[in-house]
Amino acid sequence: MAERTDGRGVLYPTRLPSFHREPARDDLRAVVRWFWVPQWDLPPGRTSRQELLPFPASNLVVQQAGVTLSGPTTGASHRDLRGRGWAVGALLRPAGIARLQPDPRTIADDEVPFAAPELHDAVATAMRAAAMPSEGGMTGRDRALAAFAEWISGRLVPPDEDGLLANAMEEIISSDRSIVRVDQLAQRLGVSMRGVQRLARRRVDLAPLAIIRRYRLQEAAQRLREEPSLSIASVAAELGYADHAHLTADFRKVLGCAPRAYRESSRER
Template sequence: MKIHDDLAKEVTVTDLGDGRGVLYPVRLPTFHRVPAPVELTQLVRWFWIPRWNLAPGRTSRQQLLPFPASNLVVQTDGVTLSGPTSGASHRDLQGSGWAVGALLRPAGVTSLSDDPRSIRDDEVPYDAPGLHRDVVAAMSDDDEEAGRAAAVAAFVAWAGEHLATPGESALLANAMEDVIASDRGIVRVEQVADHLGTSVRGVQRLAARHVGLPPLAIIRRYRLQEAAQRLREDSTLTVARVAADLGYADQAHLAADFRRVLGLAPSDYRRDPDHAPG
């Protein structure tokens, strides 16, 4: 479904920060990201708060290539735990609404799911009535800025009480995520194992226990996110240069990855980065 031109004028984008994972930024509703406080940085990457108010009959399709991670999300109708996705995803927004989510670090998942692989590509109810009550109350504030701040404060307080202090394995899983996310030269699981001083099998166990995706899928997700962002934001870069910079064997491999996950070629995405393919 294509977004209508006039709908694009009805949404605004603020405080995007890390733009990876957002395929069509113009479609975002009002959107804020708030970094986790120091005491939660090993458990939560950031809190994200979209709010939308669309004209009757309008639909905004949010197309994403999500971070390889799980999210704990509060909305008016309850709390859900969204597992990691194996590919791109979308959500259709209509009417008015909001959400307050926490993007979880690998160490943060352990307290909420015994096996994140079981919720891959799924969104399941999560029993947290106190969190739901406090966030809903905060988001009902007529002062949206004050409401956001209070909602995040409530989420931080709940997380501090309910997310377990990470152990050695969880912290090593965080280190795995950090090296994959920050080092564009990482294209093989063996490289991650070398960085962590462990075996390939050890990396595979960390990814299964704390992320729910194979480590190679995590690597490819970050590289593909970065490819899409660079194609969208820098028109001077050729597809071949992006492929080389991100460790793809050649342009054809990047194009194949794009088509497999996103359903279109890199050149088509670059040509019209504000709209979905028809």
């Protein structure tokens, strides 16, 4: 499925540890976009820095130390991995985060503890057995994902109309590269520009233009990384940037480097 091959968000995929994405099952698709599972086992003294341009969304994450809820970020981020470890996360839809944190503004650019001991116990128990032979055709990772899905299904009630509208906003931005302005988004949703701005702030805690630009910048990084023969000007034009200079400015502001420098560094790593 597309979720398993979506390369957006990870700036240097070749540096990833073992990484798996699993689409949410049908009854959870309105609240969870997908689950993700990295696992790593690094030699003593070695650190692997994972550089990310996160999706404009929140994540509920189970790790060995506990459960955390992270909000949408306004820029790039990184995680330093050491030793042996794992994480099991759920990328939440706008309708899903509202059920766990009614005011996403309180966790923007932050990661906070989330009290869910039963979720942690179930996932951690399964992941500790992840290296063991499969049981009944299910690996430890499979059992961890199943436990996570069951926990969510028991706590996230079906989204309301406002949540579904926010999901539609996210889906349109994510899937349609021609959406580069807020007025285009408002027209597709059938609401006013002010209505879109309020919806995005209420459900994501990012301005709608910031959400649009995040997806387009993710796509630009992916194109630059995966299609070395494609000119930077062509990437800018395809993704709705006014010109090469605007894409470069976006790259420098968010990633701290120019598109050309990013393309070269992605080949080296």
